[in-house]
Amino acid sequence: MAEQTAPRATTNRSTTPGSDTFKDYISSGWAERPETLPEAREQAPFAADRRARLSALHTGRRLVVPAGQAKVRSNDCDFPFRAHSAFSHLTGWGSDTVPGSVLVLEPSGDGHEATLYFRASAGRDSDEFYANPEIGEFWIGPRPTLAQVGADLGLATRDLADLEAVVAGADGDTLVVRDADAELTRRLDEVTASEPASVVAERAERGDDLARDLSELRLVKDAYEVAQMRRAVDATGRGFDDVVADLDEIVAHERGERLVEGTFNRRARADGNTVGYDTIAASGDHACVLHWTRNDGVVAPGDLILVDAGIELESLYTADITRTLPVSGRFTDVQRLVYEAVLEAADAAFAVVRPGIAFREVHATAMRVIAERTAEWGFLPGTAAESLEPDAQWHRRYMVHGTSHHLGIDVHDCAAARRDLYLDGLLEPGMVFTIEPGLYFQSDDLTVPEEFRGVGVRIEDDVLVTADGAENLSVGIPRTTAEVEAWLARR
Incomplete structure (x- = not known):
């Protein structure tokens, strides 16, 4: 697996060994972790119903709902992460959401197929788990596997790296919750920037409609x-x-x-x-x-x-x-x-x-x-x-x-x-x-x-x-x- 470097790692004060000998040693000698799959959480069927109601309002459009990224408090210290409310409402993932996750509702027939993209647990053959202070297991604890989250939330799951194909395929019918993840929104805008101005304007208006609909879904509580x-x-x-x-x-x-x-x-x-x-x-x-x-x-x-x-x-x-x-x-x-x-x-x-x-x-x-x-x-x-x-x-x-x-x-x-x-x-x-x-x-x-x-x-x-x-x-x-x-x- 390719080396993963923390974007804000303070390399000027890092003392993490980088030799192959150390990498081989720290990557070995770990007990096997049985992958226990949880029962679906209580809110999973309610979240599925919310997705179905949103789907009916946006037939034929790809809907991208990010959880958002951690926000900097100062230098390399972040505020505690809280997922975007629309993301949590539609997935049932609350305080345990993995930062950077994205829910995509892909048009399928008269409805949508929902897929949750997130950064899954890294193996010990990667240096991420000990050398990356932003996402490494030694620093912030282990992340769940794709199968564990899929069983927990009742959702199809894919690795976050696979989201690149969704971004590359964005078109005028791709709507994103624009205030959830500024960088992902910018990238989606870049992919579709060459479209006619009228199409870009219409997509922006539909994006406002998406934010509106996500709010209105919450007016009556289940x-x-x-x-x-x-x-x-x-x-x-x-x-x-x-x-x-x-x-x-x-x-x-x-x-x-x-x-x-x-x-x-x-x-x-x-x-x-x-x-x-x-x-x-x-x-x-x-x-x-x-x-x-x-x-x-x-x-x-x-x-x-x-x-x-x-x-x-x-x-x-x-x-x-x-x-x-x-x-x-x-x-x-x-x-x-x-x-x-x-x-x-x-x-x-x-x-x-x-x-x-x-x-x-x-x-x-x-x-x-x-x-x-x-x-x-x-x-x-x-x-x-x-x-x-x-x-x-x-x-x-x-x-x-x-x-x-x-x-x-x-x-x-x-x-x-x-x-x-x-x-x-x-x-x-x-x-x-x-x-x-x-x-x-x-x-x-x-x-x-x-x-x-x-x-x-x-x-x-x-x-x-x-x-x-x-x-x-x-x-x-x-x-x-x-x-x-x-x-x-x-x-």
Whole structure:
């Protein structure tokens, strides 16, 4: 087998012996490895059904769905690899995906034949396994064989080297998920660059259609996905329990927000793959910064701390939950007033969820409560009804974000779906999304009384649409003022 050199190997500091004597010695004396084939994983039939639905939308077109490559963090150190969501959704391969893998759906009759191309395990007659720090077994562990992955995922498999024939045969009917693997996309574009401009433009448009269709396939979750969402929410609940249990230590540290992040991340690695997104641990007026992820502040008694966090499972499905806690254990009068207004908005939004309503109605319902409460407190230059008019929206000063987004294998799932199926779409059983209203009064906002300034509250739950209504998957994580105060008192 030809020598395999790591593209980013640091040859100036390498001490790996290169003599034939050493190569012969390190290649010998290894026990045989029996090739045990696993049973197909639970999600394999669900992934096959997803591929069939995608196939029906793109008859006669070759579809290329890459897992993507590892991304550089600094120099020769990479971020932990995570496969592209569309690839995992269509293959069932999650956190154990081999980087650089590619799923190809080749037209066949009225459908497609699916083949998974990946870099299979190298033999000990290669120097890859000891001399290549990017992919060698001594460095990152062994890779599975073609037969093992084929049995595991219920897919035909081929070595990644065979993908060259697919690239060489690309034409106007070859579509690729363009944001998954920049280098593979560039190579496919080069092969077809000589085609007429109209063909190139049409292929680009079809590529957008492919990304759209892959997002829209995930709008309604199948039974496997719903079960994964339940597990992710349960694990996330345990992460919040850990934060509450560690609160005294967190308060005592000069960067207590970092301890919140670390405590939650420990649970994410213990019970899942990792966090689904950067944890927000926002204490005091940091809670008014919607995506506060620096997490370098104190957690002070008397303040609220807003924790927005979710655990991603090995399948890559993630929860997304927010709880706002009074650090001292009890809400002040102002904190309680704001918190209960947000909770009222969340409960009102949940109450309207059922099949057949427009997704945007969830947000509109929450906003009616936010407008009514901020008007009642005298914060608006007019009435709640006036503020709800499209050309006013004064209440949105205190909540500029949306109330809901779809959730699943991405924290903001189905992002490329068409507006008329997402924001303007009708709810269907099996949809999973967040309900997350909030109120944020910046520390220098002169439109509110001083005692409100620096108070930020968000309550976020993960909701499943059922046949006749909805289920709050995260309702078991304390959310009312009484539940939260009792939760903190038990630590």
